[in-house]
Amino acid sequence: MQEIKQAKRRQKQTGQKSEADRAASYVGQVNPGALTGIEATDTTGVMGTAGATVKAQALVDGIVNSIITNEEIDEIDSKEGAI
Secondary structure, eight states: OOOHHHHHHHHHHSSSOOHHHHTTTTOOSTTOOOTTTTTEESSSSSSSTTTTEEEHHHHHHHHHHHHHHHHHHHHHHHHHHHH
């Protein structure tokens, strides 16, 4: 809260927001840079149908989930091979 007050004070004094001030204004917000409002083309079908238009954040989340899932599967497979 103190950071936000300081950022507002600096903005009043200078009339401009510094990068630190802009960052401080996001304190307490959930994912302020989310890609939820941007559309993207799912070229490989990560979200279901290749070529479909999807929300960019959903596509990024799907890709990350796929990578994590594949790494977990590889880890399980390597452990089973060691037994």
